[in-house]
Amino acid sequence: MIYLDHAAATPMSDKVLASMRSYFAEDFFNPSAAYLPAKKVAADYEAAKATIAHAIGGKSHDLVITAGATEANNLALSSILYGGFRKSVTRGLSEVTTENEGANPATAGMSDPSRANAFLNPPILYLATEHDSVRRVAEHCGGEPIRVDRYGRIDLADLQAKITDSTELISVALVNGELGTIQPLSEIAAIIREVRLDRLRRGVRTKLLLHSDASQALTLLDVSVARLGVDLLTLNAAKIYGPKGVGALYVSHEVRLAPQIYGGGQEQGLRSGTENVPGVIGFATAVKEAKAHLNGNRKKYAHFREILLRNLRGCEIINRKHSLDNFVNICYNGIDGERLVFLLEEREIYVATGAACAASKGEKSHVLKALGLTDSEIAGSLRLTLGETNSEEQIIAAAKIINEVVTKEYERIQNG
């Protein structure tokens, strides 16, 4: 088996599992309980949060632990929706009901463009290539997409043109989950600082926040909230060899957030529910490991990527520039990418056509569309994402097998 879909899921590392072990059945206590063993668990939990926070230059109490990046993104954007300062938006979302049965309820009532247009001054700007957990919420409050260039990089002029006095939040993923495109967040933050100064001068009191989804970033980038200039940052354990179902939202101490989930008042009242102690312990271990191997990983994946790009034949490279070293997006014009996934599966090579959650619904990638690719280019695209399970031998073998399969497929089409 050669697994080339590390952007969709990563196996939990041995170190992560080892660190979690004692919290399953020995140190299983509820951190809110009053006796000593429970307080020790609470202290371990806080220490783990501190480890995660320090890795991005934050403090333990800046983190709200969530069940993953999707919840963290929703929490970040809902601070605008339900923060008490935008009634019309709240009403907009409240009209969405989803049926339990019926065709594709996920998008039921969610794609009415006329509603989005009803908001003349959208409170949220988001990159056209953002994940659905940002896009769906943003679309609903009349959020406006920002354009990207041929490589998926933000069009800064478009951003500047779209910021109005109503803009409250700008959401741009540090690394795009489908292409690996790295965004120039500090340049975006500089623009935001200018806007803030200008608002201050003119007496405009609306706040402007920068949110970024950094789910894919920690294994290959040195992430610092101060350097990036973000107010809100989403993290995800499941993409960095940590446990599934755990994520976090970094919240700058200057930001007021409205909770989405109410109850026992955990996570400073911002996200209630008994703490997932083993999950957060494992998350912290994964973050530490990522930090420790940052430089080694960068070199390794740059080398692997180089091998792939040198050896793969007959394809166009989609993300030649500005992308994370472990992302290789290619396109075989005239071939059906989904068919390639199945043909490669027979050779025990596992790749994706795009993001897993979009692919499973048979939708065309909105990310590739935003890049301006033709329908035929989109249909023929593959995403190969490298990771811990790969060796140099595997990468060489994979390139060879992909070439074989593609050649056969081109022959089949020509003879058909």
Added chain:
Amino acid sequence: MIYLDHAAATPMSDKVLASMRSYFAEDFFNPSAAYLPAKKVAADYEAAKATIAHAIGGKSHDLVITAGATEANNLALSSILYGGFRKSVTRGLSEVTTENEGANPATAGMSDPSRANAFLNPPILYLATEHDSVRRVAEHCGGEPIRVDRYGRIDLADLQAKITDSTELISVALVNGELGTIQPLSEIAAIIREVRLDRLRRGVRTKLLLHSDASQALTLLDVSVARLGVDLLTLNAAKIYGPKGVGALYVSHEVRLAPQIYGGGQEQGLRSGTENVPGVIGFATAVKEAKAHLNGNRKKYAHFREILLRNLRGCEIINRKHSLDNFVNICYNGIDGERLVFLLEEREIYVATGAACAASKGEKSHVLKALGLTDSEIAGSLRLTLGETNSEEQIIAAAKIINEVVTKEYERIQNG
């Protein structure tokens, strides 16, 4: 160590961990991916959901997996809040913002009784003894509490008197988390059926749903959604020797629910986010185990409870009637329960004064208040909850040590 706080947290069982193991690093694939190993994982995930659903007489697609009972309760109640048919309520909640810093942000702006009174016809009725994850949300939309009797059982006459044509949801936990009180849900369901028939006759189109939090129930009760007559049922893995951070909301196919978390469209669009596969596999194992040992557990804990009640001296029993066999709530009038927790901790006996999340905030138990206990009785109360980690010898030893500690404490008070 004698752990008598199984209602706060349970250790994960060996069988649960064994069932999860292969999903950490081998079958780690994203269930939404297109290749065969990922599809196998997706099938295992669905099978696990089916196991959980069957245990309560439901089907796989009736379950929405959440990160725990708190999220499930919020999702159940928010279907009323954001379901598109109660704008004023949405506005009510949107006014709540919580500061990241400052004293007790969990309750900031959440306890203004005047706001609750502003709703003359509350859409939600909830038991006065419900968990904060129901109570806080219900309070905010002007939900009205239903009275309980001396043993924490619902006052059915009070319920009947409070149902109006505006009532849309009634939330009553099957087992109270602090007292173990079992509620007569099928009697409540019978009342609801009458109301529905009456509404139908009179042409009133407002729906009326029954929600129940069954977090504590599965290890000792044979839970069937049909027999209970519920439309929405909350389950929790962490209270039944399963993994932390996993729960579910059963949603009858007749109910339309509005999602709280948007994104990739998982869980039929009702709760997005990459599936926590190991968590749900472990949850299913825990549910199977609970079902398999139901009768044995009932006998065992009834016996343990009997030993405690026979041997404990100088206390009043709070939950003599209608409570789950593993709950023993007692009260030492004139003694400080919190002090008892610490004195018992020194003897390595771990007990609680009430629910962990409430106790940690130093609040007086709203559950014991609802029972009509005096402040002094509430202050002197202890909750002992029995479970898998206990043996008969432990229970006998615990009673003896508790008696010693209490005797000394009474002497100290009399001599001081």
